[in-house]
Amino acid sequence: MSDLIAFHIQEEIIKRLPVKQLIQLRSVSKAWKSMIDSSDFIAAHSSHHTHLQYLLVKYQDPVDTEEKHVSFVDDDTFPKQRFVLTLPSSVQILNLPRLIGISHGLLCLYDNYPKLRTAMAVLWNPSIRKSIAVAVPNEMHVGHETVIGFGVCPVTIDPMIIKITQFNWWYAEKSEINNPWKVKIYTMSSGKWRILSSNLLSKSFRVTFPHVVIDRFIYWCALHKVAIDGRLRSCNVIVSFDMSNESFGVVDLPDSLVAHHTNTQLCISKVRESLVMLKYKNRVCDVWMMEDGVGKSFTKRYTIKAPNGPKKTLGFRKNGNLVMEVKDYLIGPGKLVVYDPNSKHFDDLGICGNGDSFFVNSYMETLLLCDRLDCSSN
Numbered sequence: 001m002s003d004l005i006a007f008h009i010q011e012e013i014i015k016r017l018p019v020k021q022l023i024q025l026r027s028v029s030k031a032w033k034s035m036i037d038s039s040d041f042i043a044a045h046s047s048h049h050t051h052l053q054y055l056l057v058k059y060q061d062p063v064d065t066e067e068k069h070v071s072f073v074d075d076d077t078f079p080k081q082r083f084v085l086t087l088p089s090s091v092q093i094l095n096l097p098r099l100i101g102i103s104h105g106l107l108c109l110y111d112n113y114p115k116l117r118t119a120m121a122v123l124w125n126p127s128i129r130k131s132i133a134v135a136v137p138n139e140m141h142v143g144h145e146t147v148i149g150f151g152v153c154p155v156t157i158d159p160m161i162i163k164i165t166q167f168n169w170w171y172a173e174k175s176e177i178n179n180p181w182k183v184k185i186y187t188m189s190s191g192k193w194r195i196l197s198s199n200l201l202s203k204s205f206r207v208t209f210p211h212v213v214i215d216r217f218i219y220w221c222a223l224h225k226v227a228i229d230g231r232l233r234s235c236n237v238i239v240s241f242d243m244s245n246e247s248f249g250v251v252d253l254p255d256s257l258v259a260h261h262t263n264t265q266l267c268i269s270k271v272r273e274s275l276v277m278l279k280y281k282n283r284v285c286d287v288w289m290m291e292d293g294v295g296k297s298f299t300k301r302y303t304i305k306a307p308n309g310p311k312k313t314l315g316f317r318k319n320g321n322l323v324m325e326v327k328d329y330l331i332g333p334g335k336l337v338v339y340d341p342n343s344k345h346f347d348d349l350g351i352c353g354n355g356d357s358f359f360v361n362s363y364m365e366t367l368l369l370c371d372r373l374d375c376s377s378n
Contacts, residue, residue: 019365037371051364059353088131104152105366127365153243161186199247271316315360
């Protein structure tokens, strides 16, 4: 770009370029590399550039049992533009990797069953094919379990991993139930874990996988155990974590979703930047959406009655259509379909996977990790 153009004007022009072109421009000059790698530029690029939206699908092939990852361009051409994603070599250090979540174009994978005392997580940017490995403290506590949350704070553009130690579902000591969680936080900017000692919830709350990230909040479905007449009873709530001030909160659900029943399942999701609750009962799925980010203002939008056997909502396209797994039988492989709530029509995506192996989430291109060596440790 001509030296006659002021550098700040060059920056404004460059902000509007796609990620792949920006990666190439990093080699043009030290000044451009320094600018593109800065957190301020990455944040500005996220808001200035109109990013392509992608839909990631993870599943286990029922023929060769290999875990596969496919990415779809989520636009008017969907599902014609699809390509296979190859996991970075850093994932090989994980014993049994699990895709925890996606935020700001970064994917977080975690080792559910580490062989060593130190577990590992991998942060991966599929757009620029870079990843980093993060050691996760693996303290063991009798009757407790570890839950991992992941998000990128939109204020600082700093990736964050949250490690919560909570009761197992079957373990609930009344003497401990009011004690606070044990929480540790990792930020990529510091490269370190630290203990969170304030703004904690008590062990009477138990969050469940998966979680969703909307703006600066991470949300989980949760059970809240309350002692009534000497017995512990459970009710459904939503637990939130504000990445900007590192505080937990509770979002109450409407009365029709609060009661916890063994024959009813709640799952959390999102469509665009709106929080969604999915209520499953008797092979029927009710879709509830939270309005204007205000607790208890959930509205039931529609009910899905898929043909044939069981079904599970895995995620949403950016146009609001649902991506679902449906089965002909209770056990066995499932297939991926897209459901249009307006026409009530199901479209087969041509992907079959072993039961409950599917993971679906949307992501966008990002510059995060562009200044890191691939497969590096942090």
